[in-house]
Amino acid sequence: MTTTTTITPSRAGQARGGADRTHDRWWAPWLFLAPALLIVAVFVLFPFVNTLALSVTDATLLKPGQFIGVDNFVRLAGDERFRTAMVNSMLYVVCVVPVMIAAPLALAALVNGTTRILGFFRTAYYLPVVMSSVIVGLIWTNLLDTRGLINQLLGWLGVINEPIGFLSDRWLTLISAMVVTVWTGLGYYMVIYLAAMANIDRSLYEAAAMDGAGPFRQFRHVTVPGVRATSALIGLFSSVSAFRVFGEVYVLTGGTGGTGGQNITVTMLIQQEGTGLQAQTGYAGAISMVMFVLLGGLLAAQLWFQNRGGDK
Amino acid sequence: MTRAQRAGRYLVLTGFFLLLAGPLLWQLSLSVKGPGDDLYAQPPQIIPSDPTLDNYTGVLDRVPVLSYVWNSGLVALIVVGGNVAGATLAGYALARLRFRFRGLVTGLFVVALLVPIEAIIIAQFLLVRSTGLADTLLGVALPTAVGALNVLLMRNAFQSIPNELEEAARIDGAGVWQRFRHICAPQVRGVMTVVAVFSFVGAWNDFLWPLIVLSGEENYTLTLGLNRLRGTFVSDPRLIAAGTIIALVPILAVFALLQRYFFRGLQAGGIKG
Numbered sequence: 197m198t199t200t201t202t203i204t205p206s207r208a209g210q211a212r213g214g215a216d217r218t219h220d221r222w223w224a225p226w227l228f229l230a231p232a233l234l235i236v237a238v239f240v241l242f243p244f245v246n247t248l249a250l251s252v253t254d255a256t257l258l259k260p261g262q263f264i265g266v267d268n269f270v271r272l273a274g275d276e277r278f279r280t281a282m283v284n285s286m287l288y289v290v291c292v293v294p295v296m297i298a299a300p301l302a303l304a305a306l307v308n309g310t311t312r313i314l315g316f317f318r319t320a321y322y323l324p325v326v327m328s329s330v331i332v333g334l335i336w337t338n339l340l341d342t343r344g345l346i347n348q349l350l351g352w353l354g355v356i357n358e359p360i361g362f363l364s365d366r367w368l369t370l371i372s373a374m375v376v377t378v379w380t381g382l383g384y385y386m387v388i389y390l391a392a393m394a395n396i397d398r399s400l401y402e403a404a405a406m407d408g409a410g411p412f413r414q415f416r417h418v419t420v421p422g423v424r425a426t427s428a429l430i431g432l433f434s435s436v437s438a439f440r441v442f443g444e445v446y447v448l449t450g451g452t453g454g455t456g457g458q459n460i461t462v463t464m465l466i467q468q469e470g471t472g473l474q475a476q477t478g479y480a481g482a483i484s485m486v487m488f489v490l491l492g493g494l495l496a497a498q499l500w501f502q503n504r505g506g507d508k
Numbered sequence: 509m510t511r512a513q514r515a516g517r518y519l520v521l522t523g524f525f526l527l528l529a530g531p532l533l534w535q536l537s538l539s540v541k542g543p544g545d546d547l548y549a550q551p552p553q554i555i556p557s558d559p560t561l562d563n564y565t566g567v568l569d570r571v572p573v574l575s576y577v578w579n580s581g582l583v584a585l586i587v588v589g590g591n592v593a594g595a596t597l598a599g600y601a602l603a604r605l606r607f608r609f610r611g612l613v614t615g616l617f618v619v620a621l622l623v624p625i626e627a628i629i630i631a632q633f634l635l636v637r638s639t640g641l642a643d644t645l646l647g648v649a650l651p652t653a654v655g656a657l658n659v660l661l662m663r664n665a666f667q668s669i670p671n672e673l674e675e676a677a678r679i680d681g682a683g684v685w686q687r688f689r690h691i692c693a694p695q696v697r698g699v700m701t702v703v704a705v706f707s708f709v710g711a712w713n714d715f716l717w718p719l720i721v722l723s724g725e726e727n728y729t730l731t732l733g734l735n736r737l738r739g740t741f742v743s744d745p746r747l748i749a750a751g752t753i754i755a756l757v758p759i760l761a762v763f764a765l766l767q768r769y770f771f772r773g774l775q776a777g778g779i780k781g
Contacts, residue, residue, distance in 0.1 A: 244628050348552045
């Protein structure tokens with residue numbers, strides 16, 4: 197493949213295979229690749245190697261730091277903030293993922309159809325997906341505030357006497373953020389389920405209907421098994437994105453991560469430790485490596501899954 | 509489906525609609541409530557009794573929202589341009605040109621996919637800072653100017669073009685650039701649009717990276733500016749509401765215009781972060 201023949205019209209018309217066809221200059225592919233390769237190598241692969249290197253030093257923003265072996269990781273093990281962040285991010289995965297697998301599927305089954313009104317519902321459900329976590333966070337802050345709509349409604353209905361501290365109580369804040377995440381993500385996974393449902397053989401539904409199965413049993417015995425691979429993929433994908441949560445929690449807690457950092461997530465911890473003038477970039481690098489180890493495997497599984505099931 | 513089942517279906521659909529659209533409608537309502545409205549009335553009032561657009565002018569006067577929009581637009585422009593051009597070029601080479609190390613290069617893009625952005629963001633910041641791009645819009649845009657995922661999406665798209673098409677052009681003497689430009693690229697316009705749409709949304713909505721890179725307020729992108737709204741108008745939800753509605757208009761316009769590409773992107777490209 198190192199021939200440098202110039203681009204000449206090949207004779208005879210029957211150029212088949214490699215023998216007689218025009219050769220491109222050997223460097224042509226590299227010109228095509230250059231911009232992408234440059235950006236990805238410089239801004240993804242190099243920082244990754246650098247993060248690995250940082251994680252074993254005591255570097256700060258202002259000094260490069262010395263090699264300290266696994267000291268950062270030992271320190272992590274005893275760090276209260278790190279433990280809180282891990283608990284919060286893990287809880288996020290445990291609570292959000294099952295909802296993200298189940299609810300969008302039900303929603304997809306309900307909006308699946310060709311009528312205009314169903315198309316309208318599909319579009320409406322998808323809308324929150326295109327909104328940034330900051331906007332969504334602000335909208336929900338107005339709803340969840342002690343004087344917000346939800347407390348107003350509950351007070352008016354006489355359910356509560358005192359406003360509920362949705363954004364101050366440790367667990368309620370976390371749950372509120374999860375609700376916001378689900379609210380934003382439902383439409384996204386719904387569309388993915390719709391695509392998977394389009395591939396289910398119609399005759400299965402007809403056969404089920406013939407056997408007297410109503411819509412619920414058709415859903416349970418045809419739709420659910422028919423999208424099983426997609427469910428698994430969504431499980432992997434939403435696990436990764438739930439663990440990475442940042443914007444919703446950041447905005448709902450006003451950027452602080454809650455009183456005493458009680459609602460901090462792993463991404464927030466990386467941001468807090470690794471930026472600012474007091475940044476401990478080495479220590480932040482160690483937290484980053486933990487995150488990579490936890491998520492890299494899930495991302496790899498997702499990729500493998502995607503290549504195996506369709507996507508041709 | 510029986511009548512009762514049909515009714516039940518639309519009832520649930522409407523319920524979800526209220527759950528998803530309700531918060532937006534409440535925000536819209538807040539944004540046009542005037543000083544004569546009791547924000548905390550019981551029962552809550554969705555229709556303002558003293559409607560006004562003052563909140564909008566108020567936000568625009570006190571916070572440079574339009575400059576935030578401009579900055580976000582610039583970042584999005586670089587990211588969309590970079591991704592469409594860079595990913596299309598690289599995708600073509602990976603799918604249709606034969607060269608040494610092709611497998612290795614493809615592997616590099618796959619490896620890049622496996623790295624969660626949060627796990628390298630501090631090192632990215634150190635890099636951007638050392639090149640003097642900290643606190644610049646170019647610094648915000650560059651790291652996502654070509655996404656590995658988009659490269660692989662374009663590669664898949666180019667792979668699905670039948671060989672005969674390009675082979676015929678090759679026999680006629682078309683060079684690699686001509687084959688790319690006139691034969692192959694026109695076949696994958698749909699996927700290019702998908703890449704453009706998702707790059708735009710990603711750049712427009714990104715929060716963590718601009719938060720880390722930008723410090724000067726004159727460079728704030730829209731998400732950073734909005735985040736500041738909360739601190740500035742903490743006592744007046746009406747102004748926050750007006751600010752978020754202004755911020756929503758551009759992205760909703762893009763969504764309305766290019767809706768089918770949003771859906772097609774998820775369906776064709778599989779899951780995209």
